Amino acid sequence: MKYYKDHYDVIVIGGALAGLSSALMLADKGLDVLVLERHNLPGGVATSFVRGGIEIEATLHEMMSIGEKGNRLKVGKFFDDMGVDIDWMKVPECYHASLPGLEVTLHPGLRKFAGEIDAVVPGTFSKVLSLLELCDRVYNSVNELSIHHMSKPMMLLKHNDFVRTAGYTTKEILDTFDLPQKALDLLAPYWIYVGSGFSDLPFTIYAVLMADYVGYGSYIPRKFSHEISLKLAERAEEMGVQIEYRQHVEKILVKDGKVYGVRTARGDEIHSDYVISAAYPNKVYTSMIEPLSEVPEKAIKMVNGRRLGLSAFSVIMILDRTAEELGIKDYSIFRGKTMDTDACYEELKGLGPYNYATCICHNLANPDATPAGTCSFSITTLPRADGWKAVGPDRIDEVKHKVAKALIDDMSEYLGVDLLDHILEIVIETPMTISHYTGMWNGCIYGYAHTMEDHIIARLQTEEEDKFIEGLEFAGAHQISGDGMGPAVTNGRKAAKLVLDDIAKKRKGASAK
Amino acid sequence: MNYYGFLQDVGGASRVTKMRREAIENASVFPVKYDAIAETAKAWHPGKLRLVVKEIKQASPTAKTVRFVRKDGGELPYFYAGQFISLEFEIDGKTISRPYSISSAPFEARGEGSFAEITVRRSKGDGFIADYINDKLKAGDEVTGNMGLGQFYWEPLRDSKHVVALAGGTGITPFASMAKEIAAGKLDYDLTIIFGSVSAGDIILKDELDRIRCDKVKIVHVLSGDDPSWQGERGFITADIIKKYSAEDSTYFICGPQAMYRFMREELKKLDIPARRVRFEVFGQARDITAYDGYPAEKAGETFSLTVKRGIAEDVIPTRACESLVTAFERAGIKIDTACRSGECGFCRTKVLSGEYFVCPENDGRRAADKDFNYVHACSCYPLSDMTVRIPIE
16 A cells, blocks of 8 residues: 655654644645654644543643734744644743742743842842843844844844854853842743753853743643644644654665655655654764765764753642642742752753752643642653663663652642642653653753853854755754754744755756756 | 943854864764663563463463563563553454553563463453454464553552552453562552452452462452352442451552443442542443443444545545444554553544544543544544544554
8 A cells, every 4th residue: 555655845754843843834835745753643742641531731831932912923923824823821920939048939021020030139120121131132133133144244233232142151141240149040040941051051042041931921822732733733734744643764865965765664665855854863863864874974973072952850740639729829930959050950960859840830821721629730850861871771660759759749848738648640751751752862852952062153153064964954952943842943944944945946056057 | 231341252153153163073973873761761662562472371260361472582561560561463364452451560571581461351252352362362373562551550659558459350450460569579568459250260360369478468359149158258349348448548449340440430439539549440442332421322323434544545444333443443454553442542543534423431531632623532433424534554
């Protein structure tokens, strides 16, 4: 039986947010696209599952770059433009910071946020506001520069703050504001969403993160992140994309430096001149390209010369009491025993105890997220794969329970109620869980770490140098914009644009002849 | 604010670009293929494995225990006591799958001689595969298996250290696994199994259960049949019997036939046990879908045509209103991945492109967004008209 066409314009490996965004954009331009997804549903980690009749969010904490209807930001606008209609719900606060000696809930809006910090650390309003405004200017520049190329003098003229902060770490820039430690602590919690300590995190990344979340707030989909994934997939199919689930691509076929197709675990060989891979470059260049002799040494150096970002460890619980009954007041609680982000980052190399965690109570942004009388509560930390690599199959169960218990005990102490007495359902997700469901390299969800040695600006400047095989593009957290669901969409669009540009170039070349 | 004073450097972009180039230039040329995290994940969840029947023995006058080993001689996956295996049998050129609780213990799947067992009772004529296993399957036969699956296992952070297992018939199997694992010192909780059988002469896995010598494991037999010589508990497993063997704050695990589940729900209600202390194994495929509220009785005897799309291919097969889509696929020789066959696991997630259908209300484990877009779990979906569906290519 013949399941595939003889040839596709583009084959996308991986039907999660990045791959589906690629597919949508390519289909929108009339291309014939095939998406091959190894799991039996779209979304990768942007998904949900059902336990004991209750649907449970697998990952999403909140999504940025959405914006209000009528005034959409980058990602929200792309969804609107593509006809993907997500039922977004606004998260009421930025976060509740539970730090040594500090219990503060901060809300979106630059002035509001600065005002709330000033209320606990008096006299900081103008400094914090000017920092946030600097972040906002850098953010606007990044958005503009990601679309329009610009000459150096123009850059300096129009994007002065972006240019002048580009070479500095977050710590270096924050230090120039001369803020009291408490205020700095309150400005730090989101660090985990990009996952590098401040002394190695490019300020550009921090600025984009803060401007987007604090300036515009964040959103969650009403029907869990599966709603996003499914609506992207449904719309793509409506636009003519062929999506095949349970198809695990094992090989990317290359000849004379050019892609010509893929082979699946089932044995299907499918042809195309373009392949967009959500599989990590590490996996692609070390075991997927066939023959491996087509992989240049430079590609191996490229993956070896970069540091993998974070993975995830989550304890997701459905509790048999409401949030109110348990004294949970905020959708998102960032709890840190210290706000020394460099120390936190170091700790994530190991197996715990982890002293920095983010907790989400879904019901406080979406009251109907779980049945009446219950609530969902998750505790997430984002370890690097390093520590977990040493945990073999015989120890993983013991280790994951030990780590989970420490996190639950800490939050129980914080809330003054023993959460262990209220668990209806519990799921512990480890780096292995991510690896199992998505195949992501080392269970890593953050791509390559945002560091000064792998700066987003440098990634943009050296884009061409990271390309080794004609017709092969990548889409996923491992690409320029890095981790997160918003950036996943941006990365997917970028890959599609590279393919479209190449097709246009070839057509132009052909017609010139 | 004087950050401009500090930041006179307008060459930052060039500087970081140089740093990146240098980091890559100085990196190793050795390709690192090994993914330790993926290897650990695979040791627990390798997916489908080719298995060989090593041995079949009698588990009671009406039931058999089948021992499987890996065809390639390797170790079977890690799993939790209480989980099930989904087995695919190739019979007359068709692939038919069934889930069975693993009756052997996790430790028995480790090391050399690694094996897993299921225990299956001959049916009263309505269990095609149960009878195939009891009457036809023999040592040396090959099957495909995916293990360990399901959520029916003791979770230390959620469940009590005192477990009361309520078993009916072959529902003893997950508890046999737990009991052996506890007796081997691999799990640490007290397990009291209240085991309902019909007659003393036909208690499934009785010899094996009798051999367990462990303070933490206690087995209480309850017989529903007339057996004048029986000294133990009689009748059904009622609230009174459950209460008698419960500790304060026990967790209850229930596994058995569907009639027992319905009975147990009511009995447990009488004891006012918090919801988090009660764990039912999946329900199993509906015995009679037409008996459910909301099922349009007038459709019961009808047959329809089912168009099945896989990739760009299309097949048209017959279906019956009273049979699930999975049954229709299997009869027509169309492969579909399944596991729990109770609407829970979602392995058989199927897109309905057109047509009317009925989803078994006791087996509806779908995601909210899936419902909105007409996705069903084919094992709990029954056609009410001609239908067109899309399923993955197997």
